[in-house]
Amino acid sequence: MNSRCRTRLAVAAFACVAVIPPAALAADVAGGNAPSKGNDYPTQGRVEYVLGCMDENGHDFANVYKCSCAIDRIAAVLPYDDYVEQMTFSKYATLGGEGGNEFRVDRARAQTKKYRALQQEAYQACGLAKPSPSASK
Template sequence: MALFASEAQANDFPTVDRVLFIEECMALKNSRKYETLYSCACTIDKIAAHLSYDEFVEADSYVRMRNARGERGGLFRSSDKAREIRKRYFNIKDQAETACFPMGNKPIVASTDNGAEKGAEDKTGE
């Protein structure tokens, strides 16, 4: 029994962080439907299967801070480590969303090959 407990806890994310991820995912999808809730929950579960919580926090920080201005932002934006971490995170997230969102019904914000995000700014040009 202890083997299963330690294995289950190894990549277990705090509930509040799962909820925040799901809420953000649903907001990006602009949907409060149960199907979206389920797909977003599935996505974070799949991410948690591939990243430890600490790896997730680090990757999320690099993604969110890459648009920070000035020298501090450069660390999150331009370093080889930043690019590698973002690329790995976006690959895992894209695979999770592909598996969890039926018929390609993914959230509006998705990764691109260069590690940047496309989304709301792309929609304005339609």
């Protein structure tokens, strides 16, 4: 940061903004500075998980942190696409009728079992109650 920006920064917090050319960002990713595995979850996915977790455990302020901890632990182990698949199978495992058939095949049951075990570990590590099977988000 040059002296002009430091002076401006003292006057107004947004006076100087560093502009990074797209080529530099691409070079960082190509150079191995890509985001870590646990950071590939979109914000919306994390927020949906936390809100569902809070619906299940109560809308206490402490649960914001506990539920955020749980999704962070899941994200550290499971790539986002696998998370979506396993969470979907888990969520609809109890869906009845013909519409639920695809959620009751062997592969779906295996994915549901993996997700629920991972979620249970995350809940325990983060101080949350055991997740209910029918309300897995």
